[in-house]
Amino acid sequence: MVKLVLLRHGESIANQKNTYTGWSDVGLTAEGKAQAETAGEKIASTGILFDHVHTSVLSRAIMTAYIVQDKIGQNYLPITKSWRLNERHYGALRGINKDLTRKLFGPDQVASWRRSFSAHPPLLSNPSRTRRYHCYPATIIPRGESLADASQRLLPYWTAELAPRLLSGKNQLIVAHGSTLRALVKFMEDISDAGINKVEIGNAQPIVYTLDDKLTILDKQTL
Numbered sequence: 001m002v003k004l005v006l007l008r009h010g011e012s013i014a015n016q017k018n019t020y021t022g023w024s025d026v027g028l029t030a031e032g033k034a035q036a037e038t039a040g041e042k043i044a045s046t047g048i049l050f051d052h053v054h055t056s057v058l059s060r061a062i063m064t065a066y067i068v069q070d071k072i073g074q075n076y077l078p079i080t081k082s083w084r085l086n087e088r089h090y091g092a093l094r095g096i097n098k099d100l101t102r103k104l105f106g107p108d109q110v111a112s113w114r115r116s117f118s119a120h121p122p123l124l125s126n127p128s129r130t131r132r133y134h135c136y137p138a139t140i141i142p143r144g145e146s147l148a149d150a151s152q153r154l155l156p157y158w159t160a161e162l163a164p165r166l167l168s169g170k171n172q173l174i175v176a177h178g179s180t181l182r183a184l185v186k187f188m189e190d191i192s193d194a195g196i197n198k199v200e201i202g203n204a205q206p207i208v209y210t211l212d213d214k215l216t217i218l219d220k221q222t223l
Helices: 013-017 030-046 059-072 098-105 107-115 147-167 178-189
Strands: 002-008 052-055 079-081 172-176 207-211 217-222
Touching: 002 030, 002 147, 002 178, 030 059, 052 059, 052 147, 059 079, 059 172, 098 107, 147 172, 147 178, 172 178, 178 207
Parallel strands: 002 172, 052 079, 052 172
Antiparallel strands: 002 207, 207 217
């Protein structure tokens, strides 16, 4: 058996302001840092010894991972930061208050953008490419993503980086974002396109999977 732990970052400044974030880089609030510490303590209580940590290239996830590693006493672990674990790109919605978008576009449209598998947000005309992406082809920068799009860029990371390590019996910790973790949960649990709109990943709530030698789920716990 092998363990896979999924963790969404602690409360970010954008979470606090109730704005769309996506690939925009924002830090953790004081509450978000405290949530990360609590999550680390919960993970520490399981006694799981990890072999690798995976996170996105966005600060809110990276800082959560660092705090958790400190709390579990496993700062020495190798950590891989990948754009494939970035939050879903919210296109032209990023930086806008979510309540305002409900007034502008209606609650049903906003619910579709946020929760459905295939709906795209309004797209950016000229997506920006910051220095953290200069080592990648410009084509990786989206104008906006549905959850299906985010899933398509995420799953190659599962195939290349996560599954081989898990199949080798090495416990893995992923610290990422609500949408990309929803996409991973959908894949792992074989949730339907319609069913995924009911799945929510809370800030700093560790999800612990126990997998067999074929990566079939034997147990799932939310700490």
